[in-house]
Amino acid sequence: MIDNKADNLKGVLGRKNKKMTPQRRKILDIFAEHPHEHLSAEEIYDALRLQQETSIGLATVYRTLDLLTELGVLSSIELHGVNRYELNQSTPDSPHQHHHLICLRCGKVMEFHSPLTAPLEKEIRKQTGFHVHDHQLKFFGYCEDCQRELAEEKAKAETEKEE
Amino acid sequence: MIDNKADNLKGVLGRKNKKMTPQRRKILDIFAEHPHEHLSAEEIYDALRLQQETSIGLATVYRTLDLLTELGVLSSIELHGVNRYELNQSTPDSPHQHHHLICLRCGKVMEFHSPLTAPLEKEIRKQTGFHVHDHQLKFFGYCEDCQRELAEEKAKAETEKEE
DNA sequence: ATGGGTGCAAAGGTTTTGCACTCCG
């Protein structure tokens, strides 16, 4: 399965005059080992140092992430000021969309699946001529845990005020 | 009108134990003078230096932008790795939504108005318990001009190849 | 008068870049 990913990558790279290198393969492996996680360059760099004796430069990690994103192998999203990446589950013919729910209190990021934006993209093209290639939908708010904790904090504050 | 904005700001600040200062007023003025633009801290800083003799520190600009965003006076969006701000046109009872169309080639940012996300937010709450407070929808693609120019470039490349 | 606000400069964190060297195709 991982080999499939790597072989597939080799093909994609070849078509664009890019080369398959051990570094690129190992970085792709990290993603295969961490499905559904949003990894930053630094985290990938650390993961590489930990599980392998090899030392891959941080700059190479950045360059590889850029490349793989350009190729559509990864999708990137900026969270809390840091770029994060995950395997791109959507292909041109099966746009497997998911959006991000970002908790303003604890920073947790959840995913939410919904196709909703396809008709909107058509409407945009019609009205503005803009050709949508990709999109990113983020929701900011409070997760269930934080809602509860915020309510508790509030109740406590009320109690203290009464003294 | 600008005075209304400033007076209104004074009220909002007062309620939160914050003070109205000349710096904050001037920064708000810049936004009133640049409607529908997405201004970065640096751009506001430059605008202040240009049109007034006063020197407002860049740190103050950053702190003011954070504050005004927290208060809901401004809305912020990260574009090309830089935070940008505009007057927040949406209020709790009239969520005047607009989304951003970002050209991957020339970097131009256009706005597109559509309410589409309200039902989705309800669905999110129902399915996940997450309470949406705000959202951000970005579309990446190619503006009309760049589509044309890309087509021209492609045609030219074909011609050259034929030689 | 007092706590919030400011300016400056320094520090912080992430990402990019220059350059010599390496290695895939």
Place this chain on the structure above:
DNA sequence: CGGAGTGCAAAACCTTTGCACCCAT
């Protein structure tokens, strides 16, 4: 072999922070 890729360190960039001083309320 030649050009793409790499590692390292330095630089670039945006943003935050510490601190002494200032000024709205």
